[in-house]
Amino acid sequence: MSxxxxxxxxxxxxxxxxxLFLLASGFTFIFGLMRIMNLAHGGFYLxxxxxxxxxxVATGNFWLAILSAALGVAIFGVLIERFLLRFVRGKVLPxxxxxxxxxxxxxxxxxxxxxxxxxxLPPPKFLAGTVEIGPVTYPWFRLFxxxxxxxxxxxxxxLQERTRLGAIVRAGVDDAEMVAALGINIKQIFTMVFFLGxxxxxxxxxxxxxxxxxxxxxxxxxxxxxLVVVIIGGLGxxxxxxxxxxxxxxxxxxxxxxxxxxxxxxxxxPMAIMLAVRPRGLFGRE
Amino acid sequence: xxxxxxxxxxxxxxxAAALVPQGLPTFWISIATEVLIYGLLAMSVNFxxxxxxxxxxxxxxxxxxxxxxxxxxxxRMGVNHYVAFLAGVLLTxxxxxxxxxxxxxxxxxxxxxxxxxxxxxxxxxxxRWAKVTGAENGIRGITxxxxxxxxxxxxxxxxxIFVLTIYLMWRVLNSSFGLTxxxxxxxxxxxxxxxYNVQVHKFLGxxxxxxxxxxxxxxxxxxxxFVSPSTVQLSVSSExxxxxxxGGVGTFFGPLLGSLIIIVGRNMISLYTARxxxxxxxxxxxxxxLAPKGIIGTLSAWWxxxxxxxxxxxxxxxxxxxxxxxxxxxxxxxxESQS
Numbered sequence: 001m002s003x004x005x006x007x008x009x010x011x012x013x014x015x016x017x018x019x020l021f022l023l024a025s026g027f028t029f030i031f032g033l034m035r036i037m038n039l040a041h042g043g044f045y046l047x048x049x050x051x052x053x054x055x056x057v058a059t060g061n062f063w064l065a066i067l068s069a070a071l072g073v074a075i076f077g078v079l080i081e082r083f084l085l086r087f088v089r090g091k092v093l094p095x096x097x098x099x100x101x102x103x104x105x106x107x108x109x110x111x112x113x114x115x116x117x118x119x120x121l122p123p124p125k126f127l128a129g130t131v132e133i134g135p136v137t138y139p140w141f142r143l144f145x146x147x148x149x150x151x152x153x154x155x156x157x158x159l160q161e162r163t164r165l166g167a168i169v170r171a172g173v174d175d176a177e178m179v180a181a182l183g184i185n186i187k188q189i190f191t192m193v194f195f196l197g198x199x200x201x202x203x204x205x206x207x208x209x210x211x212x213x214x215x216x217x218x219x220x221x222x223x224x225x226x227l228v229v230v231i232i233g234g235l236g237x238x239x240x241x242x243x244x245x246x247x248x249x250x251x252x253x254x255x256x257x258x259x260x261x262x263x264x265x266x267x268x269x270p271m272a273i274m275l276a277v278r279p280r281g282l283f284g285r286e
Numbered sequence: 287x288x289x290x291x292x293x294x295x296x297x298x299x300x301x302a303a304a305l306v307p308q309g310l311p312t313f314w315i316s317i318a319t320e321v322l323i324y325g326l327l328a329m330s331v332n333f334x335x336x337x338x339x340x341x342x343x344x345x346x347x348x349x350x351x352x353x354x355x356x357x358x359x360x361x362r363m364g365v366n367h368y369v370a371f372l373a374g375v376l377l378t379x380x381x382x383x384x385x386x387x388x389x390x391x392x393x394x395x396x397x398x399x400x401x402x403x404x405x406x407x408x409x410x411x412x413x414r415w416a417k418v419t420g421a422e423n424g425i426r427g428i429t430x431x432x433x434x435x436x437x438x439x440x441x442x443x444x445x446x447i448f449v450l451t452i453y454l455m456w457r458v459l460n461s462s463f464g465l466t467x468x469x470x471x472x473x474x475x476x477x478x479x480x481x482y483n484v485q486v487h488k489f490l491g492x493x494x495x496x497x498x499x500x501x502x503x504x505x506x507x508x509x510x511x512f513v514s515p516s517t518v519q520l521s522v523s524s525e526x527x528x529x530x531x532x533g534g535v536g537t538f539f540g541p542l543l544g545s546l547i548i549i550v551g552r553n554m555i556s557l558y559t560a561r562x563x564x565x566x567x568x569x570x571x572x573x574x575x576l577a578p579k580g581i582i583g584t585l586s587a588w589w590x591x592x593x594x595x596x597x598x599x600x601x602x603x604x605x606x607x608x609x610x611x612x613x614x615x616x617x618x619x620x621x622e623s624q625s
Contacts, residue, residue, distance in 0.1 A: 037395050039343075039402070087575055092395050093341060094574045097531060100343070100524050101570025108563035220520045224406040227399050235396070261417070264410030271403065272388045279391045 004135040009253050011133065015142040017249025018149030019208050023222060024229040024241045025156060026200030032236030033172050033193045035092070036085065040099040041201050042223030043106030048073045048205025049214040050114050053121050062124035069206045070199040077198025078191055085194075086187075103219065111216040118213035121206065145207045152200070156238055169193065173236065224264070225252065228271050234284025243282055303445055307438035319441045321542075321549045322448045323505050327522075328529035328541030329452060330498035335527070336536035337459055338491040339471030340390070340397050343523050344405025347385070348496050350518030351408060352378040352503030357425035357513045358418060367431040367508075374507070375500040382496030390488040393474070405523050412515040424514025428507055444505050451501055456538065458494055467491050521563065528566065532573050534580030543581060 027041045038044075048069040056065035080102060088094035123141035130137045160166040168189055172179045180186040208214070208222065225248055233244025248267050255266025274281065306318045327349050335341035352374035359365040359373055389400045412419045419425065434440045458464050466487050469477045478484050507513055516522075526541075529548050533540025548569075552562055577584050 035395075037399060084571065084575070088578075091578075093535075094578055096395060096398055097527065098571055098574045100527070101567040101574065104521065104524070104563045104567030104570070108561060108567065112561060112564075217519075220406065224403055227403050231396075231399065231403070261415045262411065263414055264407045268403065268407045271400075272384075275388050275391045275400065279396075 005257075007134055008136045008138075009257050010250070011136065011138055011142070013250035013253035014246070015145055015211060015249075016253055017245040017247075018146045019204060019211055020222075020225055020229050020249055021149045021241055021245035022152060022200055022204030022207060023226045024233070024245055025152065025238065026197035026204070027226055028230050028233075028236055028238070028241050029156070029200070030194055030197035031230070033169050033176075034190055035090075036095050036099070038099050038197070039096060039223065040080070040102040040106060041197075041226065042219030042221075043103040043110075044073050044077060044198050044201035045205040045208060045222055046110050046214065046216075046219040047076065047106055048202030049121070049209035050110055050119070050205075051202065052206035053119055053209055053214065054114075056121060056124075062127075065121075066203065066206050070202040073202030073205070074195045074199035077201075078195050081191055081194040107216055107219050116216055118215040119209065120213050121210040123210055141210055145211060148203075148207060152203070153238070153242055160238060165189075165192070225267070228267050230281070231271050232274050232281055234281030236285070237281070237283035240281055240283035300449070304442075307441055312437050315437050315441050317549060317553055319437070319444050319509055321546050322444050323502050323509060324526065324529065324549055325542040325545035326448055326451060326502040326505070327499055328526040328533075328545050329455065329538075330495045330502065331526045332530045332535065332537075332541045333455060333459070333498060334491055334495040335530060336540075337464065337471060338467045338488065338495075340393070340488065340491070341527065342389075342401040342495070343398050343520075343527060344385070344401035344403070344408075345495075345499050345526055346518045346520070346522035347405040347408030348378050348382055348499040349503035349506065349522065350412060350513070351381050352500040353507040353513045353517055354412065354419060354425065356504050356507035357428050360428050360507075361425055367429075371504045371508075374504040375497065378496055378500030378503065379493060382493055382500075386489055386492030386496065390485060390492060402520075402523075405518070405520060409515060409518050409520065412518050420514075422515065424512060424517070426512050428511040428513070430508050430511070434508075440509065444509065447501065447505060451498060455494075455498060459538070463487070463490065521566075524570075525566065528570050528573070530580075531578075532569065532580055534583035534586075537580065537582040537586070540580050540582040 023041065023045055026044075027038060030036055030038050030041075051072045052065045052069040055068045056062060059065070084098060084102070085095060088098060123139070127139075127141040127144050130139050131143065132138075158166075160170065168179060168184055172186060172189060176186050179189075205214075208218075212218070212222075229241060229244035229248050231244075232247060233240025233242070247270070251270060252263065252267050256263050259266065303318075307315050310318070327345060330348075331342055331345050355374040355377045356370045359370040360367065365373070385401070385404045389397055389404065392400055413421060415421075429435075430440055434443045459467075466477065466482055469482070470484055470487055474484055477487075506517070510517075525548060529544030530541045531544070532547060533542065533544035548566070551569075552566070555562055555565055573580065579587060
């Protein structure tokens with residue numbers, strides 16, 4: 001293993017980790033407050049990617065593409081929360097099964113509209129080039145994804161720890177009924193949390209469609225990584241999502257480079273060990 | 287009184303199932319075979335999910351390990367069919383021991399999440415471990431045992447193994463082990479307090495379920511004579527959960543009924559449109575929202591309610607005969623049957 005190989009894989013690993021963080025943070029955020037395991041999150045990612053590509057091709061405006069993907073998926077998520085999930089609120093299995101059903105509808109709908117060929121988002125002009133980092137030449141766009149993930153992580157932390165909404169959410173995680181009894185409209189908070197989580201999934205879809213390719217089936221693949229991230233990091237925890245993404249991103253990237261045939265297995269083994277040693281994950285709560 | 291007609295229905299169903307190849311064209315014999323195979327897979331999911339409270343979204347992985355083992359041994363190694371089938375089930379049990387050991391560390395929703403990931407691990411191997419699995423091309427040219435090469439002959443093989451397997455499943459569910467499993471589903475802390483080793487029971491429950499799923503997978507390899515990553519993909523796991531939910535979680539024959547509806551539905555609808563996943567997803571959503579107990583669950587709840595009401599009516603009649611009914615006909619029984 002040459003130093004170039006190692007630094008290249010480390011950079012790729014961090015980029016993949018950033019992507020996973022964007023996905024997993026939304027998933028874990030929704031779970032943290034609402035206790036809903038949203039298996040349609042991969043579908044949200046797919047939808048975000050396709051919206052991003054469509055808007056970029058139509059308008060040529062990169063920022064508009066990002067914004068419309070995040071907003072479009074967020075609105076879609078809120079509709080699902082308001083008109084479907086609310087009817088099975090608090091029933092664990094029906095909630096999950098509902099999102100499983102939705103994930104098929106979303107994925108097949110995307111296949112019908114956008115076709116089955118892999119699509120990639122062309123990077124905008126100001127991010128098109130490459131940069132020399134030590135021995136490796138690395139695309140600017142990938143570094144942009146890392147920067148985006150770092151900014152989102154800081155923003156999410158500030159939101160949780162420093163705002164009124166964050167305080168309500170933290171209180172709601174502990175005891176949603178008590179929060180409602182204090183006169184706070186917890187249903188509205190649920191909707192806002194779902195909005196934000198879905199927006200993050202849409203955002204990760206745009207980033208993912210530029211870094212990886214977008215095709216039917218990628219939703220289940222990326223969601224698997226997202227699940228492993230939150231199992232290792234601990235469900236509902238923001239620091240858990242950060243550490244879990246970094247770990248899974250790096251291990252998977254090196255695993256794919258060294259043992260390409262047994263991908264997934266390289267991240268499955270640490271997950272199994274984590275569950276054996278500490279079932280709630282690194283930062284999860286009982 | 288309740289049981290004799292149940293046995294009657296089962297005997298009638300068996301006769302109908304045995305007559306399937308006599309009257310129906312090849313296409314339908316093939317669908318009937320598929321109904322039994324996926325029905326068995328859905329029943330294995332139900333064994334764990336409906337009776338043990340541990341719903342798995344990764345059973346396509348177990349199913350696929352068995353199917354791939356059979357395919358690999360028969361086509362690449364020229365192994366005897368019966369040995370290959372046995373090896374498929376055994377390897378499923380071996381991998382199931384690892385998967386189950388990991389998954390039972392968690393409960394409820396976490397269990398679902400871990401089994402999802404485990405199913406995807408098998409899919410990932412099927413897709414990328416080209417030397418063994420043939421990657422996207424899969425494994426072609428799996429032959430059937432000599433006596434059972436024709437579709438209708440193989441249908442009878444599947445039917446016999448299916449009946450024997452679900453008889454075993456029935457016996458296990460009604461053994462003390464099965465009752466303990468149900469106890470754990472209802473109230474885990476209580477069973478632990480009563481001195482049952484909850485983890486061991488869950489693990490054994492998982493192993494039984496893996497055993498049934500492995501048999502279904504082996505049958506599938508010979509049925510389809512071709513295995514590929516789509517044999518083990520996520521939608522196979524989800525469909526088997528859907529069959530269980532549609533038929534009725536925790537009802538013995540519910541998943542088989544679900545399989546009948548889904549397999550026939552898919553084959554019919556696929557003639558007209560390629561949008562089956564959308565339709566499947568919609569059935570999923572509608573079942574969860576409108577009939578969470580599934581078809582058999584809803585029917586038997588309605589039946590119980592009817593029995594209660596008619597029992598109530600009998601009591602009212604008897605009470606009025608004893609002139610115990612109040613002036614406005616208020617009877618306590620009536621309010622009780624509503625609750």
